[in-house]
Amino acid sequence: MTTLEEDLEDAARPSVTGEVHPGLRRARAWLSRAVEPGTVDFWRYVEDVDPVEAARRIRTGSAPDRIRALVGARAGQDETLADLRRAERCGARLVVPEDDEWPAFALHALTRATADQPHDPEHQAKRTKALVPPLALWVRGRARLDELTDRSVAVVGSRASTAYGEHVAGELGHQLAGRGWTVVSGGAYGIDAAAHRGALAADGPTVAVLACGVDRPYPAGNGALLHRIADAGLLVSEWPPGAAPHQHRFLVRNRLIAALTRGTVVVEAAARSGAQATAKRARDLGRPVLVVPGPVTSAMSVGCHELLRDQEGGARLVTSAAQVIEEVGGIGTDLAPPVERPTSPRDGLSDLAARVLDACPVRIGVSPERLASVAGCDVLEVLRVLPALELADLVQWTGTGWRLTPPPRPPGAAA
Amino acid sequence: MTTLEEDLEDAARPSVTGEVHPGLRRARAWLSRAVEPGTVDFWRYVEDVDPVEAARRIRTGSAPDRIRALVGARAGQDETLADLRRAERCGARLVVPEDDEWPAFALHALTRATADQPHDPEHQAKRTKALVPPLALWVRGRARLDELTDRSVAVVGSRASTAYGEHVAGELGHQLAGRGWTVVSGGAYGIDAAAHRGALAADGPTVAVLACGVDRPYPAGNGALLHRIADAGLLVSEWPPGAAPHQHRFLVRNRLIAALTRGTVVVEAAARSGAQATAKRARDLGRPVLVVPGPVTSAMSVGCHELLRDQEGGARLVTSAAQVIEEVGGIGTDLAPPVERPTSPRDGLSDLAARVLDACPVRIGVSPERLASVAGCDVLEVLRVLPALELADLVQWTGTGWRLTPPPRPPGAAA
Incomplete structure (x- = not known):
């Protein structure tokens, strides 16, 4: 077993095969655990000095104070080999930006957004709202990440969904998948699960972006569903295998759902909800925010209606998969048929x-x-x-x- | 009994009392029956030559050909005295633009719109869509028309409404009336009736603008409701007592609902519906179009969602009476409270x-x-x-x- 330091030293030498060097992958595995994802300043440091060198400097204490402060007690730990083995055991891998399958085009919006944020750490966006790219992604499933997310739509919504919302999410998932679109969601109860299930029922691929390890069936009640998603599509996470679904991680995760897709559909959302947060991240990234309305008497549609009432938010009302595809598809190629009117x-x-x-x-x-x-x-x-x-x-x-x-x-x- | 011609001659002399001359009222009664309301060219002629003179010229055959063609076989008839008597019997009166209670300010939007339309009769808007002021209004009830419509909102929607739509329309009617707003609608089954009933339940005034005579309970199933509206508010129509509710009249009538109110709320509307038509008239007059969404699975909300999806239409989604009042009320005086979010x-x-x-x-x-x-x-x-x-x-x-x-x-x- 090579130590992290040996691997880092090895990776610093020029590559001969053209493949991603195992030391580089290990460096990113270590970095992705050293600081909670979503930390702008840390991502910038890794970009600036290169991941192998960044890991080495933090380990040896030669990184700047502010970076060492971010890593804190984790600087001396190294669980990368255990993480990588644990991933392998469940059919997962660590995909890094240097890999061919890295969804570089989709995630470029996050890189651009990070460049727009002030460099002064005092004024940095709250980590749960920061639009910063992931350092690496743990991916479970057989498909290539870039291929599956190329033509994809996020369908998100409330966990405490109603029968109406689940019906609509399931139909949307089914029809989007049936037309060759990948349905991306968060693997949660309610709307997320209904959208994933709809896509699976159409034999379409679907991607669940998790706020915990990809080997960890969370929520437990969706265990079988997450297994089916890993079989037919992909489970994706910024956190290493075994990582717990801490509450703040869901908010950090939301930016990935927004960034990996061409647009975000909100099916049901309460007045204060993660689905609204995901919609806001999509808007910040310049991606269409599409909202399914519901009865004004339903608390589960209050968040949807607020999104639609916010005139600066630019959210668009949609009632069908065809209308969703019209918004996220190529210009002029995916027009929804007009609503049919009876004639007399x-x-x-x-x-x-x-x-x-x-x-x-x-x-x-x-x-x-x-x-x-x-x-x-x-x-x-x-x-x-x-x-x-x-x-x-x-x-x-x-x-x-x-x-x-x-x-x-x-x-x-x-x- | 004086003949129409005697009355017209009498009315041509200068008034001494300051009251509206009975001959002038009779002239307008006759004109409002001579040509179907909504005919731009006819309204312009009456404005240009003055109503008494217009009636005299049409009766004597000295009006221009195009005007005589519009009147056709009705030129020789005169049912004005019968109309006026029939109105009196049911507690109605003919309100003319020369009356103090004429809602001049609200209807001025129609006068302005008429001025914008081409003078070439070949290119005139279809009568059912023309934005032209009424020549006179038959009004049944005790209240003054201008006072009742000053702070008013139209609540319109499908006749084939769902329980959801009726619930929402009733709540809106009740809360708008409770806050001092007059609820204006069309007296039809479904959403119209629910909105009127909601207003009546709050002991608020409500106005039904009909497409038939104000003495005619149409639809028959709403007879008791229309009686209650006449008691507590007003029934209003451009057509004389006894006039039948011909289908095209509903479309002509819709512009009045839009013009008399500060904004139009659409509660439920099918893909092709009169409620959408009313909303378009409101938009054409520069009045806010407010739309209540519903389940995307409901055919009765398809028209609402189409209005909200039409980005040039400028329709605004509303979910409560407070949000309606915010849109139609005075700037800064009627702000809706923000949606309450749970705090943690x-x-x-x-x-x-x-x-x-x-x-x-x-x-x-x-x-x-x-x-x-x-x-x-x-x-x-x-x-x-x-x-x-x-x-x-x-x-x-x-x-x-x-x-x-x-x-x-x-x-x-x-x-």
């Missing part, structure tokens, strides 16, 4: 014809003169429009006058 | 404190060193935030270590 023979009528039609009695036919008087027009005008109305089967001549054509007899009614 | 003791915590809190176990207390390792920070930092967490009753010292404070025992549980 009255639709094409001129104002005059409509008035004459309205003037026609239901039973007893009347003269054109009477029609003219009721419709408020000239007899000649009545005579001009009557043939068209008769052709459209809207009026009929009784032998003594004009009346409305009776509605068709219902089938089975006595003759 | 975690809210004010620093990032560090939240991480330490998350690191605390539920049962067995652990050392500050252990907390520092789990939270990824320095022991000194842990010792710095623990007192604050203990004061907030979030963590407790067990005698051997720190743990989360157990949740309060539910009342009635065994000690």
Whole structure:
């Protein structure tokens, strides 16, 4: 067993194979555990000095004070080999930015957002809201991470969902997956689970981005579901195997759901909810925020309606998978069909014809003169429009006058 | 009994009392029956030559051809005295623009809109969509029309409403009326009726703008309701007593609902519905269009969601009477309270404190060193935030270590 220091030294030499050096991977494994993800200052340091050198300096105490303060008591620990072995045992791997399958294009939005944030640590965004890229991602499942997230949509919402919300999330998941879109969510109870299940039911891939280790079925009640997701899609986490789902980690995790996808759909959200937080991260990254409305009497839709009422938020109301795809798909290639409207023979009528039609009695036919008087027009005008109305089967001549054509007899009614 | 011609001649002389001359009122009664309301060209002619003179010229055949063509067979008829008597019998009156109670300010938006429309009759808006002022209004009830409509909101929606929509419309009607707003609607089944009933239940005034005579209980099933509205508020119509509710009249009527109110709330609307038409008239008049969302699985909310998705329509999502009033009320005077969010003791915590809190176990207390390792920070930092967490009753010292404070025992549980 090589020590971390030996691996780091080895990785510092030029690579010969073109593959990611195991020492570099181990360095990122160690760094991703040294400081809680979402810490802008730490990510910047690793970027600036390179991960192998960053790990070495922190281990030897030669890193700047502010970086050593961030690592604290973790500087002397090293669980990387245990982490990597534990990952391997459950079919997971550590994907690093140097890997081909790193979703570089999607996550570039986080890099850009980090560049926009002030360098003064005093004024840095709260870690739970910071838009900072992950140092590495633990990934469980067979598919390539970049391929699965390329055409993907986040479907998120309340854990305490209603039957309505679960129905809608399941339908959305099913239809998005059926049209070749990967459904990304958080693996939680309620809306998340319904969206994952809908995608799985369509034999589509789905990705759960977790706030704990990818070997850890959390929440426990979703254990079987998470196993199926790992089989058919991917489980993804910034935290190493075994990591516990601490509450603040969900908020840190949300930025990844927003960043990995082309847009975020919120299905049900209470007034104060993680789904709203994910929507805000998506908006901050310039990704469409799509919101499914619900009854105004439902507490579980209050957050959705607040998102839609916030005129600066730019959230868009959606009611179907087709409308979602129209927003996140390529321009002009994924247009939703317009809502179908019932048509009626009255639709094409001129104002005059409509008035004459309205003037026609239901039973007893009347003269054109009477029609003219009721419709408020000239007899000649009545005579001009009557043939068209008769052709459209809207009026009929009784032998003594004009009346409305009776509605068709219902089938089975006595003759 | 004076003839129409005698009355017109009498009205042409200068008034001495300052009251509206009965001949002028009779002229408008006759004009409002001569051509279907909503005809831009006719309204312009009456404005240009003055109502008494317009009636005289049409009667004597000296009006321009295009005007005589509009009147057609009705030119020779005169039912004004019968109309006025029939109105009187049911407690109604004809309100004309020359009356003090004419809602001149509200209806001025229609006058302005008419001025914007092309003068070329070939290119005139379809009568059912034309924004043209009424020539006169038949009003049944004791209140003054201008006073009742001054602070008013339209609440409209589908006739084939759901229990959800009726509940929401009733609540809106009740709360708007309770806050001193007049609820205006169309007296139809479904959402209209629920909104009127809600207002009446709050002992508030409500106005039904009808597409038939104000003496005619239509729809018949709303007869008792319309009577109560006439008692407590007003029934309003452009059509004379006895006029039938022809289908096209509903569309013509819709512009009045939009014009008389400060904003229009759509509660439930199918994909193709009159409520959407009213909303469009309100938008055309520059009045706020407010829309209540519903389940995306409900056909009766499809029209609402379409209005909200139309980004050029400017419709605003609302979920409560307070939000409606915020949109239609005076600027800054009628702000809705923000949606209440539950608060938690975690809210004010620093990032560090939240991480330490998350690191605390539920049962067995652990050392500050252990907390520092789990939270990824320095022991000194842990010792710095623990007192604050203990004061907030979030963590407790067990005698051997720190743990989360157990949740309060539910009342009635065994000690």
